Amino acid sequence: MQLALLFSGGKDSSLVALLLRDFYDVTLYTAHFGVTDDWKHAKKTADNLNLPFKRLELDEDVIYNAAETAISDGYPRNAIQFLHTTALEQLAEQDVDAIADGTRRDDRVPTISRAQAQSLEDRHDVDYVTPLQGFGRNAVDRLVDSQLDVVTGPSEEIPRADYEAELRAAIAESSGMEAIPEVFPDHEQTYVKGRR
Amino acid sequence: MQLALLFSGGKDSSLVALLLRDFYDVTLYTAHFGVTDDWKHAKKTADNLNLPFKRLELDEDVIYNAAETAISDGYPRNAIQFLHTTALEQLAEQDVDAIADGTRRDDRVPTISRAQAQSLEDRHDVDYVTPLQGFGRNAVDRLVDSQLDVVTGPSEEIPRADYEAELRAAIAESSGMEAIPEVFPDHEQTYVKGRR
Numbered sequence: 001m002q003l004a005l006l007f008s009g010g011k012d013s014s015l016v017a018l019l020l021r022d023f024y025d026v027t028l029y030t031a032h033f034g035v036t037d038d039w040k041h042a043k044k045t046a047d048n049l050n051l052p053f054k055r056l057e058l059d060e061d062v063i064y065n066a067a068e069t070a071i072s073d074g075y076p077r078n079a080i081q082f083l084h085t086t087a088l089e090q091l092a093e094q095d096v097d098a099i100a101d102g103t104r105r106d107d108r109v110p111t112i113s114r115a116q117a118q119s120l121e122d123r124h125d126v127d128y129v130t131p132l133q134g135f136g137r138n139a140v141d142r143l144v145d146s147q148l149d150v151v152t153g154p155s156e157e158i159p160r161a162d163y164e165a166e167l168r169a170a171i172a173e174s175s176g177m178e179a180i181p182e183v184f185p186d187h188e189q190t191y192v193k194g195r196r
Numbered sequence: 197m198q199l200a201l202l203f204s205g206g207k208d209s210s211l212v213a214l215l216l217r218d219f220y221d222v223t224l225y226t227a228h229f230g231v232t233d234d235w236k237h238a239k240k241t242a243d244n245l246n247l248p249f250k251r252l253e254l255d256e257d258v259i260y261n262a263a264e265t266a267i268s269d270g271y272p273r274n275a276i277q278f279l280h281t282t283a284l285e286q287l288a289e290q291d292v293d294a295i296a297d298g299t300r301r302d303d304r305v306p307t308i309s310r311a312q313a314q315s316l317e318d319r320h321d322v323d324y325v326t327p328l329q330g331f332g333r334n335a336v337d338r339l340v341d342s343q344l345d346v347v348t349g350p351s352e353e354i355p356r357a358d359y360e361a362e363l364r365a366a367i368a369e370s371s372g373m374e375a376i377p378e379v380f381p382d383h384e385q386t387y388v389k390g391r392r
Binding site for chain 1: 197214218219294302310313314317324325326327328329330331332334335338339342343
């Protein structure tokens with residue numbers, strides 16, 4: 001069975017890749033919007049995990065709309081949620097039996113409800129699997145420690161290919177660098193170099 | 197990391213065993229109450245899956261209380277929920293790093309909410325992992341087809357070690373055989389013989 005996994009190169013989606021690789025033919029898809037080439041960080045992790053990699057090319061308008069939302073909100077939550085659901089809808093259009101992502105039980109954003117998951121499956125005739133919905137923060141951290149080789153540091157210094165990298169760039173382009181700290185408070189992020 | 201998986205020999209808990217076996221030292225625990233020896237069906241499946249097996253011995257009072265509830269309700273839902281949460285609490289008392297069960301995203305019973313999962317983890321200092329919370333019915337069915345060797349048939353003809361087998365026996369003992377069809381409508385069940 002072919003499975004397309006929405007992949008950022010972060011610990012959650014990397015862990016999902018490991019959990020599913022013996023059960024599906026997994027291809028890693030990294031969403032990007034043509035604003036930066038941060039998707040290359042995810043490709044590097046994908047190569048280290050020895051899994052096939054594809055870009056999921058989304059329209060540039062999507063990220064600029066998200067940037068507008070984030071600036072007007074003063075926080076990135078709704079923007080990230082919009083980017084994730086848009087990416088999932090396009091992922092479900094790929095010619096695969098199943099799609100997956102790294103959303104966790106405790107995630108505050110993005111979140112996909114059971115009803116949304118069922119709707120995505122029904123409309124696209126695809127299975128949507130999210131194994132980390134059954135894992136809390138501690139369980140994920142312990143599995144990451146035992147399975148993955150990671151680097152952790154402040155958000156802007158860690159090479160990543162999640163939505164935040166391109167969202168920061170889109171915000172800077174539309175509203176200047178000074179708008180970024182207004183939207184994103186400092187926080188630690190993790191980049192996966194490969195498997196232990 | 198040591199993990200105790202609540203195991204019935206059915207397809208859901210068998211699939212969880214396969215999903216987790218490369219990430220944890222998995223031991224399969226089958227709950228039983230001393231009323232029947234249906235736990236032996238689960239041991240057979242555990243042997244075929246080549247995983248260590250233990251009995252999780254629960255007090256006989258628990259199943260008779262559940263039988264009373266089921267008879268008075270006229271359906272088994274609340275009784276099954278009570279048995280499952282009681283079993284999970286006792287499983288969490290084992291000397292392990294994590295516990296797990298086979299509950300699915302679409303299950304109507306038993307269900308464990310996020311808040312209940314968090315509470316279980318906090319009170320027992322254990323991770324509670326439920327990978328099938330991220331899988332719908334179709335996804336589970338397709339994985340079972342590709343991974344497991346199963347038999348399907350009417351509930352009373354399929355050898356099983358879930359709560360229902362002992363609950364039926366406890367109902368028969370306390371209220372007679374004629375009480376069983378009043379609580380359990382006919383439905384198909386699945387028994388896992390082993391891996392494909």
